[in-house]
Amino acid sequence: MRIAMIGAGYVGLVSGACFSDFGHHVTCVDTDQGKIDALNNGEIPIHEPGLDALVASNVKQGRLKFVTDVASAVGAAEVVFIAVGTPSRRGDGHADLSYVYAAALEIAKAIKKFTVVVNKSTVPVGSGDEVERIIREENPDAEFAVVSNPEFLREGAAIRDFKHPDRIVIGSSDQRAKDVMAEVYRPLHLNSSPIMYTDRRTAELTKYAANSFLATKVAFINEIADLAEKVGANVQEVARGIGLDNRIGLKFLHAGPGYGGSCFPKDTLALIKTGQDYEAPLRIVETVVAVNDQRKRAMARKVAHAFGGNLRGKSIAILGVTFKPNTDDMRDAPSIPLITALQDMGAEVRVYDPVGMEQAKKVFENVTFCEGPYECARGCHAMVIVTEWEQFRALDLKEMAAIMACPVIIDLRNIYSPDEVTRNGFLYSGVGRPQAVAY
Structure with missing residues (x-):
């Protein structure tokens, strides 16, 4: 399949490289010309074990490339992943979704056929609804479906996590979109990777609930550590x-x-x-x-x-x-x-x-x-x-x-x-x- 990955940061680069290693043709898009130039020169902007070799191998085989042109990448793709940053917004702690919504607008302008638009970025509940609204408003004739597919990658072990996941969560009520996503992840079926289909809002909340629960375990054992020192x-x-x-x-x-x-x-x-x-x-x-x-x-x-x-x-x-x-x-x-x-x-x-x-x-x-x-x-x-x-x-x-x-x-x-x-x-x-x- 032809995949466009909007964002060549940590999630986008790891996901794009792994998808290309599955045999898909992936175009990673980023507005940072310096980053794209570096990637095309074989320079990896983050430290992740094994990522440099994975990128180099798939670039050499013609399955992975890096560009700044959103329109050409999206126009040729069957699936477009949004993998941009969602940092905490200054002042109130809300997730800053400006990059996600900007990506949605650019995608809307470039859609030429039925396209599955996938939120890979970590976004609050209801963000998929807003992405759908933006695309529909900008391009009323577009054929598309918006899917939530949160990532569960650990830094330092991201490639293994991607290729041997505990679960793959796909949030959508559109059957065509589900079929496309099943094809995207088909290579993992040999590993019996569990794909969990749910509605979009449930998928969005699942990501936040998972990380918050793990953070709770960390905070809990640290408080127990304080008590252990005292007793x-x-x-x-x-x-x-x-x-x-x-x-x-x-x-x-x-x-x-x-x-x-x-x-x-x-x-x-x-x-x-x-x-x-x-x-x-x-x-x-x-x-x-x-x-x-x-x-x-x-x-x-x-x-x-x-x-x-x-x-x-x-x-x-x-x-x-x-x-x-x-x-x-x-x-x-x-x-x-x-x-x-x-x-x-x-x-x-x-x-x-x-x-x-x-x-x-x-x-x-x-x-x-x-x-x-x-x-x-x-x-x-x-x-x-x-x-x-x-x-x-x-x-x-x-x-x-x-x-x-x-x-x-x-x-x-x-x-x-x-x-x-x-x-x-x-x-x-x-x-x-x-x-x-x-x-």
């Missing part, structure tokens, strides 16, 4: 003890510095606003957002606690600044409020991340950017592990202790055993574990 329990064992109950599950029960990224923060806010608009307030989700915001700020106090509350004049090494490993995404990363708070407390901050350094330089000021974890830790009074990159799991602790001014590790991801660390002469502080006394 002398181990949150990792608590998480395993409840996670082995198949009604709960082990995923998203890892205590840490709070959730971040491009999805959970904006999607929880957007769902809260939708609930307010429809007079159905979501008190649990509201609390989750508040708990998560407070947690990020509290992490700096955990670092300060290791020095009796005083960080003035101390050098702090930060290992990992992206919101999770295997991505260069800095959006709403816990490292941002952490580093800001450390600087406010008078600390000097040094930073290293395996792939996020270029993005970090756009975010942080007055920090020292380092070439590796040992350079970062040299002469520092504490090392704080913020992102659980594989590279940080097997550090030479004896060497670290020798090059640091004070052997202190604040492990915000619990990737080390406290016994192992303390045997090497470190003062150790984790999350949800019995805490060390001040240095």
Whole structure:
């Protein structure tokens, strides 16, 4: 099939590359000429494992191309995906749908035959109705159907998630559209991937409900971690003890510095606003957002606690600044409020991340950017592990202790055993574990 993907950002690029790998002919469209030029030169603007090879392979075989011309791409396509950003709107937290509606208008002008228009962007309930209205008003004679097909991709594992999905949600009441979408995803039938057909509004709400529920699990285990520290329990064992109950599950029960990224923060806010608009307030989700915001700020106090509350004049090494490993995404990363708070407390901050350094330089000021974890830790009074990159799991602790001014590790991801660390002469502080006394 011929597919047009409006938007060559994270979702659009991954989806377009995967669809082309299925054998479809995909044209990714973006208004950013620089991005399109870079993609045509083989430069991938995001860090996602395996994406560069996947794009290169399908471009070489003629199934994937990148353009700025919406009209030609849409006019030739049987299916048009809208995969543009829906960031939180400044001031009120609502999802900013201006890019979605602008894409709908351009699509309306270019439709030449029956076309399935698919909202892949994360949009509030009822957005599909507005996309349909825009297209109908701009082009009354157009033959089309608007479908909701939310994405459930994890950054760092997006290609696997796309090709081996837990479920594919398709929201439409139009049988022709359902048949087309079944053909789009036909290659996945060999993997017995469950396609769930529902109405459009239910599909839209499903995406927000899923992310908000996962965010709730994160906030819950983080609060349990705080209690575990006070009572002398181990949150990792608590998480395993409840996670082995198949009604709960082990995923998203890892205590840490709070959730971040491009999805959970904006999607929880957007769902809260939708609930307010429809007079159905979501008190649990509201609390989750508040708990998560407070947690990020509290992490700096955990670092300060290791020095009796005083960080003035101390050098702090930060290992990992992206919101999770295997991505260069800095959006709403816990490292941002952490580093800001450390600087406010008078600390000097040094930073290293395996792939996020270029993005970090756009975010942080007055920090020292380092070439590796040992350079970062040299002469520092504490090392704080913020992102659980594989590279940080097997550090030479004896060497670290020798090059640091004070052997202190604040492990915000619990990737080390406290016994192992303390045997090497470190003062150790984790999350949800019995805490060390001040240095």
